[in-house]
Amino acid sequence: MKKLPIGVQTFAEIRSDNYCYVDKTPLIYRLADQGKSYFLSRPRRFGKSLLLDTIAEAFAGSRELFTGLYLENHWDWDRRYPVVRIDFAGGVIQSTGRLAERIRQQLDENASQWNITLSRNDPGDCLDELILRLHESLGERVVVLVDEYDKPILDNLESPELATELRDGLRNLYSVLKARDAQLRFVFLTGVSKFSKVSLFSGLNNLEDITLDKRYATICGYTHRDVEEVFAEYLEGVDLEELRRWYNGYNWLGEPVYNPFDVLLFFAKDKEYRNYWFETGNPSFLVRLVEERRYPVPNLERVMASDELLSSFDVGSLELETLLFQTGYLTIKERHRLGNEYFYTLTYPNREVKRALTGTILSALAKSAGERARYQMALYQALAAGDCAVMRDIFHAFFASIPHDWYRKNQLAGYEGYYASIFYCYFTALGLDVIAEDTTNAGRIDMTVRIEGKIYIIEFKVVDKGAETGSALAQIREKRYADKYRGQGEIYLLGVEFDKENRNIVGFEWTAAEGLS
Missing domain, CATH: 3.40.1350 (Trna Endonuclease; Chain: A, domain 1)
Known part of the structure; x- marks a missing residue:
């Protein structure tokens, strides 16, 4: 029986140690073949980091890790690209100085892998220097992957002034990706939220947002077929409809998907139905907004939202519906077209989220x-x-x-x-x-x-x-x-x-x- 990748951090560990792995590489091939710069928003613990690990290993030419996967026979393994990884997932950054230190530290670590010493001090200048020198010394364009690009901002939403300063610092960093477009082969940013291009991605107009692109709706998460086929050895005694009611239902305009964290913990914890995903986060900020705005909680069953409302927010304009959708507490039930505009009906994705979120809100409302x-x-x-x-x-x-x-x-x-x-x-x-x-x-x-x-x-x-x-x-x-x-x-x-x-x-x-x- 294959092992479950509980706690495994990298694609290399999964593929080299006989773990269960759902093959997302056909979608990675399409991304690399049809475009260059992408952005994806998905809730926490939905496999974004693993997706970037997989992309990194493909561009680095690690063919041995893709045995039996789609990319094994659909990739140019003779070309190896330098990959720059930036990750904000770990820890909480609470100052612009600490943000600059974190970025510089990661860029230095990336540079050292290629025996490069960076001479500049500003984080944006360092990234610019690294991309240029990698391209010049290796003769290949550079791949840049940014995980949890927005976490420093989201961690400080209750301090709007600080969140704004951190946003501006990140904007300076990301602007380099547009300036060095000619030296870049592939760019992918992932995060929970989608900030407006004006506020965070100013000038980065070549970034393609695939968050609500039907072609990539299942790029993170497991489809029902994935569960039936990849985890077949673990399904004895499992009521698949009950499993679906508890953990499936996340919809980004394509086939609905399961939360992968829930599925893995369900199998690992003797197939007990529990709030695995919900308990890893703290929606206190969202619950506080429900209280402050006197939001009728029964209305969460059916929330109407415009395309604009779902697509972005900024520190100075925090809409509750946007936050609930982007953080995974609500998902798309239906999409409607009125003239040239799209509107969406949102609801809870599944039983886990509905039960756990309303229980948390009840405790706050009732004290x-x-x-x-x-x-x-x-x-x-x-x-x-x-x-x-x-x-x-x-x-x-x-x-x-x-x-x-x-x-x-x-x-x-x-x-x-x-x-x-x-x-x-x-x-x-x-x-x-x-x-x-x-x-x-x-x-x-x-x-x-x-x-x-x-x-x-x-x-x-x-x-x-x-x-x-x-x-x-x-x-x-x-x-x-x-x-x-x-x-x-x-x-x-x-x-x-x-x-x-x-x-x-x-x-x-x-x-x-x-x-x-």
């Missing part, structure tokens, strides 16, 4: 992670049993547990989306089938929840102190929302009303939808 955990099992059992009275008591106690001082500092008490977000996050964190803004021919249901043959149709209202309750349930009946689910299970109609002054539930009414189950 009571301990209470949430205590009530989760009881809530699941109440839903499964159709016991709405217990459900009411759980949510009432939960809202009562949130410190009043938190409400004083956050203007959310009169915000209907806040209360709906709490319910939504609770249900999705339990892994339930939840539909927010569920469309019917008579309007939109605020929320539909399905569990073990039961369907809950829920409407939320925020009311003034002392106002009559009952309008939420009345709206469900009046609009005949339950008709959509006729014959699909036991249907419960649930109207929930909140007092924005008392910050808790004042109306929680329910009934079974007779004759519709």
Whole structure:
């Protein structure tokens, strides 16, 4: 049985030690054959570094590593190109001085491999000198590969002034790639985000962005066929549809792909479904934006975004939807064309991200992670049993547990989306089938929840102190929302009303939808 490449950093290690490897070299051939300068944005831990390792070994002429792969017989192995690698993946850079040191250190290491000593001091000047001298001394054009090109900026988004200074420093470095175009054979930059060309790639107008290019949609990640064929030895006892629901679903306008980190850890950890990828990152900055902008969390089920919104951002213009997409918490569900413009529907890629992200947001919104955990099992059992009275008591106690001082500092008490977000996050964190803004021919249901043959149709209202309750349930009946689910299970109609002054539930009414189950 082949080994899994858990923790392996380079393509050379994988190919020389009998590890499982998904062959992406047909796509590498196309890149090298049809163009010269590329940019690719993908979420963290999606195989970007391994992709660059593979490209580096191909241009360096390491034919022995490509035995059995597409490139073995589709590459000019007689030509060896000097390869310059720049990698910002390791550590956190918190000053422009440290950025300059990191770049200079890496360029010196690249130069030493060719017995070259750099004489200049500025990072951009050093890169310029290295490219020129490599080309002159070796007689071949140079390959430049930059991994996590944007990480110094992303690590400092909460300090906009510093992030801007780091961005400007990187812009000076990357501008060399345009100036030395004649000496370059191939350029590839990868990262999580896509900054606008004006802000970071000023003048680098020959850089081809393949992030949403259908031809390269699967260049990182595993297709379902990859999983079935390459990991066939590990699939005994695995429900492939369940595996797909948990870890597949990332879409860049082509065939959807699995997160490779999840797949490898799933097989390595006795085939347990866990939040492997999610737990390696900290979305605290994104969660803070959700709070600050009072974003209705159920809306994450269906986010509408323009081509411009998805394509780039800058330090001074951070759109939540852009960040969620580029960091991998949302993915493309559909693309629509209106005239000459493209628009996109975004949603969660899979069960792992939906459950884990909403659970994290719930802890932030409620400021009571301990209470949430205590009530989760009881809530699941109440839903499964159709016991709405217990459900009411759980949510009432939960809202009562949130410190009043938190409400004083956050203007959310009169915000209907806040209360709906709490319910939504609770249900999705339990892994339930939840539909927010569920469309019917008579309007939109605020929320539909399905569990073990039961369907809950829920409407939320925020009311003034002392106002009559009952309008939420009345709206469900009046609009005949339950008709959509006729014959699909036991249907419960649930109207929930909140007092924005008392910050808790004042109306929680329910009934079974007779004759519709």
